[in-house]
Amino acid sequence: MNTTTREQMAYIAGQAADARLNVELETEGMTLNIGPQHPATHGTLRIVARLDGEQVIEAEPIMGYMHRGYEKLTEVRTYPQVTTLINRIDWLGSFANEVPFILAAEQLMEIEAPPRAQWIRTILFELSRIANISLFLGDMGVQLGALTPVFYAFRDREFVLNQIEAVTGGRFHPNFDRIGGLKDDLPAGWIEETREVLGKMRTFCDELEDLLMGNEIFEVRTRGIGIIPADVGLSYGLSGANIRASGVDWDIRRDNPCGLVYDELDWQVWTHPDGDSFARYWVRLQEVREATKMIEQLFDGLPSGPIMAKVPRIIKVPAGEAYVETENPLGAMGYYIVSQGELVPFRVKIRSASFNNLSIAPWLLKGVYVPDIITILASLYFILGDIDR
Amino acid sequence: MATESAEAEVAGDSAVELPALPEGSVAAFDILKATLGDCVLGSHIKPTGDLWVRVAAEAWRQAGEVARDELGCVWFDFLSVIDWLPSPFGRDMDAEQDRIVYGAPARELEAMEHGYAGGESRLQVFARVAALPSGSNAGVAPAVILKADLPDENPAVESWISVYAGADWHEREAWEMFGVIFVGHPDLRHIYLPSEFEGNPMRKDFPLLARRVKPWPGIVDVELMPGEAETADGDGAADAVGGAE
Amino acid sequence: MIAVLSSAPSAVGVLADLSYWQQTVIKAGVVAVVIPTAALILGYVFLLKMMSFVQSRLGPMEAGPHGTLQLLADGLKFLQKEDIFPEKSDRFVFAAAPVMVLVSTFLLYVALPVGPDAVVSDLDAGVFYVLAVSSLSVVGILMAGWASANKYALIGGLRAAGQLIAYELPLVLAVVGVIIQAGTLNLQGIVLAQANGEIFGWGAIGFPYIFTQFAGFLIFLIAIQAELTQPPFDMPVAESEIVGGYQVEYTGFRFLFFFMGEFGTAFVFAGIASVLFLGGWYVPGFDVDSNWLNLLGPIVMLVKIMAVSFLVFWFRFTYPRFREDQLQKLAWKVLIPVALANIVITGILKVAV
Numbered sequence: 001m002n003t004t005t006r007e008q009m010a011y012i013a014g015q016a017a018d019a020r021l022n023v024e025l026e027t028e029g030m031t032l033n034i035g036p037q038h039p040a041t042h043g044t045l046r047i048v049a050r051l052d053g054e055q056v057i058e059a060e061p062i063m064g065y066m067h068r069g070y071e072k073l074t075e076v077r078t079y080p081q082v083t084t085l086i087n088r089i090d091w092l093g094s095f096a097n098e099v100p101f102i103l104a105a106e107q108l109m110e111i112e113a114p115p116r117a118q119w120i121r122t123i124l125f126e127l128s129r130i131a132n133i134s135l136f137l138g139d140m141g142v143q144l145g146a147l148t149p150v151f152y153a154f155r156d157r158e159f160v161l162n163q164i165e166a167v168t169g170g171r172f173h174p175n176f177d178r179i180g181g182l183k184d185d186l187p188a189g190w191i192e193e194t195r196e197v198l199g200k201m202r203t204f205c206d207e208l209e210d211l212l213m214g215n216e217i218f219e220v221r222t223r224g225i226g227i228i229p230a231d232v233g234l235s236y237g238l239s240g241a242n243i244r245a246s247g248v249d250w251d252i253r254r255d256n257p258c259g260l261v262y263d264e265l266d267w268q269v270w271t272h273p274d275g276d277s278f279a280r281y282w283v284r285l286q287e288v289r290e291a292t293k294m295i296e297q298l299f300d301g302l303p304s305g306p307i308m309a310k311v312p313r314i315i316k317v318p319a320g321e322a323y324v325e326t327e328n329p330l331g332a333m334g335y336y337i338v339s340q341g342e343l344v345p346f347r348v349k350i351r352s353a354s355f356n357n358l359s360i361a362p363w364l365l366k367g368v369y370v371p372d373i374i375t376i377l378a379s380l381y382f383i384l385g386d387i388d389r
Numbered sequence: 390m391a392t393e394s395a396e397a398e399v400a401g402d403s404a405v406e407l408p409a410l411p412e413g414s415v416a417a418f419d420i421l422k423a424t425l426g427d428c429v430l431g432s433h434i435k436p437t438g439d440l441w442v443r444v445a446a447e448a449w450r451q452a453g454e455v456a457r458d459e460l461g462c463v464w465f466d467f468l469s470v471i472d473w474l475p476s477p478f479g480r481d482m483d484a485e486q487d488r489i490v491y492g493a494p495a496r497e498l499e500a501m502e503h504g505y506a507g508g509e510s511r512l513q514v515f516a517r518v519a520a521l522p523s524g525s526n527a528g529v530a531p532a533v534i535l536k537a538d539l540p541d542e543n544p545a546v547e548s549w550i551s552v553y554a555g556a557d558w559h560e561r562e563a564w565e566m567f568g569v570i571f572v573g574h575p576d577l578r579h580i581y582l583p584s585e586f587e588g589n590p591m592r593k594d595f596p597l598l599a600r601r602v603k604p605w606p607g608i609v610d611v612e613l614m615p616g617e618a619e620t621a622d623g624d625g626a627a628d629a630v631g632g633a634e
Numbered sequence: 635m636i637a638v639l640s641s642a643p644s645a646v647g648v649l650a651d652l653s654y655w656q657q658t659v660i661k662a663g664v665v666a667v668v669i670p671t672a673a674l675i676l677g678y679v680f681l682l683k684m685m686s687f688v689q690s691r692l693g694p695m696e697a698g699p700h701g702t703l704q705l706l707a708d709g710l711k712f713l714q715k716e717d718i719f720p721e722k723s724d725r726f727v728f729a730a731a732p733v734m735v736l737v738s739t740f741l742l743y744v745a746l747p748v749g750p751d752a753v754v755s756d757l758d759a760g761v762f763y764v765l766a767v768s769s770l771s772v773v774g775i776l777m778a779g780w781a782s783a784n785k786y787a788l789i790g791g792l793r794a795a796g797q798l799i800a801y802e803l804p805l806v807l808a809v810v811g812v813i814i815q816a817g818t819l820n821l822q823g824i825v826l827a828q829a830n831g832e833i834f835g836w837g838a839i840g841f842p843y844i845f846t847q848f849a850g851f852l853i854f855l856i857a858i859q860a861e862l863t864q865p866p867f868d869m870p871v872a873e874s875e876i877v878g879g880y881q882v883e884y885t886g887f888r889f890l891f892f893f894m895g896e897f898g899t900a901f902v903f904a905g906i907a908s909v910l911f912l913g914g915w916y917v918p919g920f921d922v923d924s925n926w927l928n929l930l931g932p933i934v935m936l937v938k939i940m941a942v943s944f945l946v947f948w949f950r951f952t953y954p955r956f957r958e959d960q961l962q963k964l965a966w967k968v969l970i971p972v973a974l975a976n977i978v979i980t981g982i983l984k985v986a987v
Contacts, residue, residue, distance in 0.1 A: 030785060032786075032789075033785075039874050040875065054958065063580070063581065064579070064581035064583075067582070071591060072590060073597070142874055143874045144874075144954035144955060145866065145868060145872060145953070145954045145955030146954040147865070147950075148689050148952060151689035151690060151691060152689070152690065212954070215953065217953055217954045217955070217956055220956070220960055221955075221956070231463070232554070234521075235464075235465055235553050235554045235555055236554050237464065237465040237553070237555035248521065256522075256531065258437070320504070320505070321441070321505045323439065323517060323534065332466070334466070334467075336469075336515075336517070338471060340502055349467065349469045351467040351517075355558065355559075356467075356555055356558075359557060359558045360554075360555075363554070370789070370876070371875050371957045372957070374875050
């Protein structure tokens with residue numbers, strides 16, 4: 001009895017002391033788990049956000065729910081087998097994943113794909129960019145609450161996927177690139193069909209520009225939200241449209257088009273000075289348009305000839321190291337291959353764009369409102385397969 | 390391929406084989422050499438312009454600072470680790486077909502063979518930083534790949550977070566996968582694996598458990614190149630496969 | 635036909651002859667049939683078909699001709715679902731919240747006139763009553779958000795409370811202009827005032843107040859959009875941020891209650907907008923006492939309700955959503971001043987003219 005009373009007194013005294021400390025009535029923050037299953041995370045990403053009301057004190061992304069250990073798995077697979085794995089990294093633009101790996105292997109083997117293969121590679125690379133980014137353009141609307149654009153995106157992306165499927169046989173995972181060239185040539189009549197599809201994609205861009213980007217609510221939700229200064233973005237390793245939206249005029253396609261034929265085309269690198277979510281959306285929209293123009297130029301100049309260089313039956317890559325990076329839909333993606341002259345790579349470091357792009361999120365999410373978390377994550381545009389590898 | 394002396398490599402390559410070595414890369418190497426002095430242990434330049442520089446582990450952070458400030462490589466590309474230990478498990482392809490087609494996989498440890506710019510230890514940390522191609526802050530070289538040897542016991546190196554903010558997650562990944570400690574990193578936690586995971590899966594002596602449980606079925610269907618007829622080799626492989634079953 | 639019509643007043647008379655509890659039972663039965671029907675009509679026409687059309691897809695096509703029975707099938711599915719209570723929820727409040735929301739919808743229908751005699755209860759202060767009970771749903775939503783013991787639900791509930799309170803004001807102020815012009819709070823009186831009005835001496839179509847109260851009509855539309863928590867004001871349920879907000883823990887028929895509440899309220903708000911601004915059940919060319927209006931009135935009301943609902947749902951399918959602080963800014967800095975100015979101007983004109 002006596003003990004209980006004393007405990008009660010101690011408790012009351014403690015509460016009183018706390019109350020004296022909390023004269024300003026400061027409330028405790030709330031920890032909100034966004035994910036791993038959440039409509040805004042494009043997969044299984046978890047974001048632990050400490051909130052003060054609706055404001056984020058700090059937010060930390062937690063990934064790894066989809067980690068498949070590709071870097072380890074590549075060490076026990078032959079070079080041609082690796083492309084099957086790396087198709088699954090950025091699953092919305094799969095063909096683009098294969099290209100830097102194949103180019104790096106070709107660089108080590110000192111062979112070069114025939115011109116026609118290089119041109120077709122570039123065509124498919126840009127088509128997968130369109131397929132990938134067009135989904136982003138619609139999905140950004142859904143994240144901001146506009147239900148309709150994403151349906152347009154799914155509808156029109158299907159045309160592009162059909163064209164990719166017509167060439168490669170795979171809608172999502174083409175596995176079409178080979179060391180030294182390509183598996184097959186383009187099917188007959190494909191170019192004309194694709195030209196029509198490109199027209200549809202341009203219409204799609206115009207529609208979205210009217211429907212979503214021109215909407216005042218979209219503007220107030222994205223302008224000035226998630227501003228990335230260029231130097232911060234660079235030190236975090238941001239790439240692709242994310243860094244171009246911060247005014248950095250840098251595109252690997254133009255500046256180091258290793259193995260792809262971008263320097264033969266007349267095109268433009270789009271940048272935006274603002275660095276906010278709106279700028280990132282704007283840049284990506286322009287890039288889809290630019291890609292349609294590029295593909296038409298590629299059709300006009302497509303050379304004839306073989307699509308496969310002379311490569312040995314069993315591919316052994318000479319010892320050495322090579323790093324090739326390309327401008328993938330999500331940003332710079334590269335493969336650092338260490339070969340020791342074996343059938344399998346000794347070590348493959350996969351540099352995926354989304355891993356770096358998301359790494360700025362803790363810095364960017366400080367002090368924003370909960371709805372802005374969604375805006376910012378959507379505008380950074382990552383794919384979980386590309387983060388977790 | 391890789392030599393121990395930086396000067397020998399640069400001079401040798403440029404003089405004998407490739408007179409037109411990319412100027413930017415040579416200039417970048419010279420700056421690194423001038424600033425870091427004896428801490429530059431090896432280098433390699435490819436004709437495509439890729440520059441590898443191996444520095445001493447104690448100069449790792451300084452090398453990053455030099456690359457950022459002097460070479461203009463403001464863009465952080467990636468950071469990771471290579472384990473040069475030859476895998477004790479071979480290719481982990483011990484299906485019957487593989488033994489017949491390719492011979493039995495090697496099991497005994499061979500000597501370590503280091504890549505470009507040489508190496509002395511088993512674990513090497515390496516990172517690539519790149520410069521912007523144009524504008525007022527264009528870099529000396531397009532990019533530089535820095536390497537540093539780590540001691541076999543307690544591999545540790547200074548963290549790059551103060552130099553490149555993006556190194557944060559990459560160092561967490563390298564710590565988790567290779568067990569390399571980044572001194573000065575505020576938050577070395579698991580990034581991909583569950584927090585109770587033990588071991589460093591990307592090390593070569595960490596077995597790929599999936600292969601232990603279920604052997605690789607091997608290369609069963611060998612795809613022919615376009616226009617290539619069924620050769621004696623292919624027949625042999627097919628026979629071997631049949632024989633194994 | 636004529637026989638039916640001539641017997642119509644006697645039907646009303648019969649109703650009046652019944653005792654109070656009999657009247658109440660009949661009226662409650664009518665409302666209980668009307669609300670689910672209204673929710674189904676709106677859900678089918680707008681949520682399923684118009685939304686599909688806007689989004690260039692077909693929508694449900696299998697259940698019944700053109701998927702007309704889809705919502706019935708969905709409703710049956712909801713009824714079959716397990717009734718789940720979260721472990722840490724406050725069970726009584728959790729169960730009561732959807733009922734609360736639905737009750738507020740029920741109460742709204744009581745005062746909505748669809749014909750000269752076709753009104754459940756012709757209240758003297760009808761406008762007042764409607765606006766008052768419409769805000770009851772806030773209580774239900776807050777209860778749901780709090781009782782779910784879920785952080786998303788809590789955020790959603792609090793957002794809903796903030797939003798509904800902020801938009802109650804423009805909603806009331808937008809109506810004040812109409813009240814000043816009509817000089818009555820009675821909804822039937824407002825319809826009659828519009829029916830008997832004249833536009834510069836030309837009285838062929840009466841005088842729908844949308845012509846003079848256009849600003850009020852716009853504010854009313856925006857405010858009911860916010861009251862219904864539909865895009866662009868759907869922060870309380872924002873499925874891409876807080877995955878459904880206060881609804882996140884609800885399943886089965888409790889969720890169905892929220893759904894019916896939302897669409898039922900959309901229907902009745904569209905009806906109130908029609909009464910206040912579009913002339914209600916009055917059909918031009920008829921005498922306001924004509925029995926025909928008891929037949930034609932509901933049809934005209936349905937057309938007007940569908941037209942207003944079309945606007946409401948069109949916004950819903952087209953716009954992204956605001957952030958709450960932007961929403962509050964819109965309410966306090968734009969809608970309320972405009973509504974106040976509208977009241978002042980209406981008052982001055984009323985006195986001067």
